[in-house]
Amino acid sequence: MRPGRLIGKTVLAFAGFMAVFPLLWTALNSLKNNVDIITRVPRVVFTPTLANISYILGRDSVMTGLYNSMVACGVAVLIGIVLGLPAAYAVARYPNRWAGDIQFFVLSLRFLPPVAVAIPLMVIWLQFGLYDTLAALIVTYSLLTISVIMWLAIPAFQAVPKEVEEAAFVDGYGAYSVFWKIALPVAARSLIGAVAFSFVLVWNEFLIALMLSSSNAKTLPIVASELSQQGMNVPWGILNASVVLLSLPPLLFLGVLSGFLNSVFRQKKT
Amino acid sequence: MPRRSSLPVTFVVPTLLILLVLSMVPTLYAIIIALQNRELSSPDYSYVWFSNFADLFFDRRFLNAVWVSVKWEFVTVIATMAVAIGLGVLMFEVASPRLRNVYCLLFIIPVLLPRVSAAFVWKFAYHPLYGIATYPYRLLTGGLIFDPLSKPSTALFAVASVDVWQWGLFFAVIVLKLLETLPPQPIEAARLDHAKRWQIHAYVTLPMLKAPLISLMFVKMIESLRSFDLIYVMTRGGPGVATETLDMYAFSQGFIESGKVSYASAMAVLMMIATVITFTMLWKRVQS
Secondary structure, X not given: OHHHHHHHHHHHXXXXXXXXXXXXXXXXHOOOOHHHHOXXXXXXXXXXOOHHXXXXXXXXXXXXXXXXXXXXXXXXXXXXXXXXHHHHHHHHHOOOOOHHHHHHHHHHHHHOOHHHHHHHHHHHHHHHOOOOOHHHHHHHHHHHHHHHHHHHHXXXXXXXXXXXXXXXXXXXXXXXXXXXXXXXXXXXXXXXHHHHHHHHHHHHOOHHHHXXXXXXXXXXXXXXXXXXXXXXXXXXXXXXXXXXXXXXXXXHOXXXXXXXXXXXXXXXXX | OOOOOOHHHHHHHHHHHHXXXXXXXXHHXXXXXXXXXXXXXXXXXXXXXXXXXXXXXXXXXXXXXXXXXXXXHHHHHHHHHHHHHHXXXXXXXXXXXXXXXXXXXXXXXXXXXXXXXXXXXXXXXXXXXXXXXXXXXXXXXXXXXXXXXXXXXXXXXXXXXXXXXXXXXXXXXXXXXXXXXXXXHXXXXXXXXXXXHHHHHHHHHHHHOHHHHHHHHHHHHHHHOOOXXXXXXXXXXXXXXXXXXXXXXXXXXXXXXXXXXXXXXHHHHHHHHHHHHHHHHHHHHHHO
């Protein structure tokens, strides 16, 4: 058994290393001059430079992309919260014969291939004169955020003990104030996880943003992917810096999302 | 709970109406466009009914894209599940609770990355001359060049490895959490019967987790269809058409090469019909 355990631990340690090393290497490369990146033998010791990062942060296209991403994702998530959370609560707490169908409908939105949605939307937004605007992106992303938030919030609301809500009804609360003052605060931790998850999904979205924007409404992933096409002389350091910038916002939610996973699976136990 | 309240109606109906409009309008419109002969370059169009669909079946690049997509689904889903179950069981067996938490945090990181970022990270790593992932090969062979992304035989697997890196590690965390929720008695009983550790998992724990594992696989099958960003950044469907999946081909027909929006839409509609039918049937079977 001993050697088996040792091998198992080694494999795990290697997997843990593989999980973060490529990203750390990219972060390291973003601090290098091109000469230190383009080497046959990877260089660990080098004179660090902030030139790549300041170049990225100083570019108008990157700043516009960052702004567009933040506005489009922020507003879409807000719409997702306002429309998705109440709907999820109603499905979770007022079961009727449609509840199963509603849940399946919400899930089935995820089956739709993004190309199949993006092509007609491009034609539609062109006709409305809204092509390449943030408004078009926000409306399209709302479909994603509402459905994801609903899908994850239904179990979160179901996990709220019914007795707590019933006690509030006995105290004379109405249905709406039970939602506001009891269900929302009690389920808050899981709900924040659901919202964070939907934010990460739209922040990472690429194909729809690529097809629905041409210059004004480009989001950060599109800008980052275009940096790689600047001629023959690939600006490796700059590209690495843009990858790091693009990856930071989702990583900020690492703690929230792992807490969310923990709470989801603890509920299953009972 | 009070029987008579307006809450369910006011909370559900507006949201569902908005979801219905946002999903049905593009879906129906995709079908309408697929029956026309729209092109990006000209505003004129007319109805050609099913000729786009008929053309598809004689388009060898389309048939290739179908085949690549099928290969992609199989490779990524199977590899993801293998990695997830392998690492999940390993964590359960050899890692202390504190170490488990550390691994869980580390394993979630790749899946949080935007696919564009993940694709770039690995595109650098696979660079034949300067990449960190190809460095061991250069070191061992004394400087020979290994270029996985531009060889037709390895390109698909090189891109798939990034997908598995993102999802396999993340699913390992979920498999571990599932194992932790199992009641300990059956495992102890098997141990008393002198079952080996791998036997305990193969015959006791994993069969007990059959339903959630199938659901996980189902989620991965859906997510695997969204591989566009990875392929777009890493290979653009190349070398040749070795990694050209259906969405990549639809995109290049519609927007890069010829601007045949209707032709691309016909492809997307076929894809939509296939996925909706397959996944609805699978879902109903998983549920029952």
